[in-house]
Amino acid sequence: MATTKFKLSFETEKPDIDLPLFQQSLPSSFQVYEEDGNVFVNIETPVDEDDNAKYLIDRELDRHFFLTCVKIRAEIIKKRFCCGLEMRYRIHGELPKDIKPQKWNYELPLQLRLWSMAVDLQNEFRLQILYYFHIIELAYPDNSSYPEYTDNTIPPHPLTECKFLRHLIAHAGDVSTKQLKLYCKYLNIPEKMYNVTDPKYQSILLGKIKLLEDQAKKAIAINL
Template identity: 35%
Template sequence: MPSTKFRLKFDNDDKTYSQLITAGFNINKFKSMLPDNFRLHEEGDKLHITIETIRDDDLANSKPLLDRELKRFYFFTNMEVEYQHITVRGTIRVEQLHTMTISSVNNLPEDIGKQNWNDKISLQFSLWHLASKENDVKTKILIYYQILELSEYAFDKYQNPNESPDPLNECRFLRHLVAHGNIDNDNKQMKAYLKYLEKNKTPYGRIKTEAIAVST
């Protein structure tokens, strides 16, 4: 069956398959989150993924599929992977390196399974990946809010400054401050939120003046 093969490199270090297992990498959880046409296997004491494709060495179609799976893996673990597309032409092996960076590592959830992909979910994981690399706080907030917008969340009205806003509502208010920088407006919900900030510290310990500073 035609296929496209990639060699994986974890934790910014060219660990062998044996070293990954010794370090506590749960190979079975990783397998369980991958699609049925992905085969995770050890070769030369290195971890590889072989993807069933229409033709051999179909990098154009297989790379986006691998990218989205690894971005989902990153979402759960905060760990990225370098991978090499390996082609075989007779006795000549050509390796093309695609680089991704590494962060601290979390465990995959116990109930991790395969993702039912669509364009929206794929974009949300890509935005999460992009936001996590962004150092500018304003830009990070704007990107994260795009993920929320894609979820089509139905926001409740916030009117009582004596009560803490729903966390997702608070995301909306912070995005408004960052995007518009307009705290003196006629938006009743924003006015209520700013009164709340005057009276209480946010979950991140910021008060009104600090929230305003983000927007200016």
């Protein structure tokens, strides 16, 4: 039988936890045990070391936190690790030689502040999406700037796609509008607003950050 092993870590020093009662609260496919002073959970899964099991244990721990206020995190234990190196850098540029004093309006100071805030939110992609679209919306306030989406076999216009992404992040529940349903089909995701517990959904939206960043940069450039 395939299993996936998780180590439980506690926000503060490990509190007294009633392991039999904790086990009683969990599905029969979960086995809780203590070893060398640490608490582990084995979950029966279709394959060994199944990353998808993180969703199963996280929702149980979210329930536990709601009932007890004890914050517990689960870390998957693997015999083999794949490691990727991510590097972020900024290229420092120079001011344009022909730069002049800025002619300010209502939109530009707000756009620039939102840009600065969004760039600093590398680990909060949902807020990045909201901030980037706010920048775009200040430059394109009219609905006519967002072409209608009618064919899910092709990508939407970039501005329209940015609007769809903002809707998926900002709301919860079922998708009701026809255009947004088509966009969900295009992304091959359920007709639901963003599900924070679904790693596949999150991965798809993470891949769209660059689109919003590029469109926000263009929106700011209009006023510079």
